[in-house]
Amino acid sequence: MISKKFCNISIEGLACAVPSKAVLSQELTDLFDANSVNRFVAATGIKQRHVTNGKQTGSDLCYVAAKKLMAEKSLNGDDIDALVFVTQFPDYKIPSTAYVLQYRLGLKQDCLVFDVNLGCSAFINGIYFLAGLIESGTINRGLLLVGDVDMEYQNTSDISFAGMFGDAGSACLIAKGTDFVNGMIRSDGSGYKTIWTPKPGARFPQKNNGPLFKTMNGEDTFTFTITKVPKLLKEFCNTFETPIESFDYCILHQANLMVLQQIAKKIKLDMSKVPVSLDKYGNTDGSSIPVTIVDLCEKLKKGERLNLIASGFGVGLSWGVISFTVASDDVLPMILTDDYYKEDYI
């Protein structure tokens, strides 16, 4: 059973950045009929998204969030022992984007650096990896960066792609401390085709035949989500003897409003305990859990200590649950940015 209580770990801080450019769902009426747009908004809850200015990548958004967070916590590059960048849209084919971020953020060479290719369960898996590295004594402090500039909304043949995804990057500092993190991870590779972009890659290198966009079996993804996620949340609460009501909030990956409502109903949790950020930011892939925490903390008063349970689920198939505490003062307000890394392609 992949589940673990990681002791003496603290979430030191969290920051998110989104592109300044916001797009309203109602603008989709340029591409789709008004009735379809209204049904889409009612079912998904997505009224607006922030999208790249065309130059910004997921790593750019993470860079801005990390830079601000490190400054806020008075940390420099020597204080961070590991950088993990989780994305579905890396800057380059080679090398891992994490190395470019290490360089741009000025982290020391005595540092563990790697990319992970994951979507909506990115934050859960990332915290789990880093908590394990810290508890084992391998590192003292890690920087988890999760970011995607989702190219899928360029696929304008389907409203659920065209209007669903928002861009965001997040940075989370996790270190040796006085708190603990509980985690439970699940994976089901038999569902690898449920959400996939098969090419171009080593298996299907040709670029000219068929779409290069992600394809998603929406019905099977939904079924997976509303069956596996509530079950794991219940198993988590039983295993760690932490009733769902004992948490201040349950932060769910912002897939769409129907998914959030269905999960809440199945775990018998009032929607007042399930914060929603997708109305403003859309489905921001792996960043959606940090984005929702940032959005929540902007609405709360200062000086609160939050006891959170969070679940991410999606491509893989991968799903997981973590619980942790974080001080609302350590969660920075949402950063809006137009910055991107300027480099020449040689």
Next chain:
Amino acid sequence: MTDNEKIDLIAEVLDVESSKLSPDTVLSELAEWDSVASLAFIAMLDEHFGKTIKGAEIRAFKTVRDAMNVMTK
């Protein structure tokens, strides 16, 4: 569950009046039978019948009767 009760649930999924539906109604002729309705159908089946269904099975439905046929415990 009676056929009328099943039609009421399908009407709720589609967000239309029950009177607009009969077992012979062709789903593809309803503007409301879209990807949102598919998800709502899955949620309804899970909630009322405790069962799941593949996306391909839903897409194979031709009439309301096909949808009613999977609405069993």
